[in-house]
Amino acid sequence: xxxxxxxxxxxxxxxxxxSNSESRLKILQETGINFIQLTSNIDESLxxxxxxxxxxxxxxxxxxxxxxxxISRENRKSYVIGADQICISKGKIFSKPKNKxxxxxxxxxxxxxxxxxxxxFSICYDNQVVxxxxxxxxxxxxxxxKKSIIDYVEIDLPISSCGSYRFEANGKYxxxxxxxxxxxxxxxxxxxxxxxxxxxxxxxxx
Numbered sequence: 399x400x401x402x403x404x405x406x407x408x409x410x411x412x413x414x415x416x417s418n419s420e421s422r423l424k425i426l427q428e429t430g431i432n433f434i435q436l437t438s439n440i441d442e443s444l445x446x447x448x449x450x451x452x453x454x455x456x457x458x459x460x461x462x463x464x465x466x467x468x469i470s471r472e473n474r475k476s477y478v479i480g481a482d483q484i485c486i487s488k489g490k491i492f493s494k495p496k497n498k499x500x501x502x503x504x505x506x507x508x509x510x511x512x513x514x515x516x517x518x519f520s521i522c523y524d525n526q527v528v529x530x531x532x533x534x535x536x537x538x539x540x541x542x543x544k545k546s547i548i549d550y551v552e553i554d555l556p557i558s559s560c561g562s563y564r565f566e567a568n569g570k571y572x573x574x575x576x577x578x579x580x581x582x583x584x585x586x587x588x589x590x591x592x593x594x595x596x597x598x599x600x601x602x603x604x
Contacts, residue, residue, distance in 0.1 A: 405430015408604045412476035416469040421566055421584040438465035455532045458484045458518035466522040474524045477600050483585045485561035487513035492561055501551045501562040510541035517582045529594050533587045535578025
């Protein structure tokens with residue numbers, strides 16, 4: 399998919415987004431930068447197991463790097479952007495629920511409490527990591543009834559979402575406090591990404 403949005407930015411090299419995330423796709427599309435999107439089929443559980451003794455920021459970064467490197471191996475003359483996100487509360491990592499029952503369980507555990515969303519991105523070129531970045535957002539969930547949690551899951555169906563909520567849809571209304579950037583919540587800290595793309599002259603103004 400090639401972006402055709404009008405922009406003051408232009409790409410000086412081929413750029414690939416190594417993600418099947420609709421949220422990340424939309425964030426990068428809004429910049430107007432030309433890029434294509436490819437899915438990085440890595441086994442996230444293997445990466446998490448390998449680095450299970452490391453902190454969440456480190457794990458998120460390694461996941462982002464693994465996704466970018468997976469695509470970079472076959473696209474060595476492109477700059478590949480990989481990204482990943484981790485939801486963590488009191489040292490426990492909340493993975494994608496994959497079904498409604500698990501989503502309800504996770505939201506019930508986060509109910510009324512504070513947690514962090516940690517988003518990392520990595521840029522690779524010629525199968526080498528050239529830059530990685532990680533940023534976090536703090537969120538506090540309102541105290542919700544069990545029915546409200548069940549109703550929310552039925553409406554947004556957040557079974558593929560980190561933390562079991564889709565902030566870009568109705569998920570934002572689950573929270574009383576949010577400290578951080580929306581793009582970081584959605585999985586791609588866009589201003590830090592644009593900053594490094596400019597610095598490395600991967601993009602410039604038209």
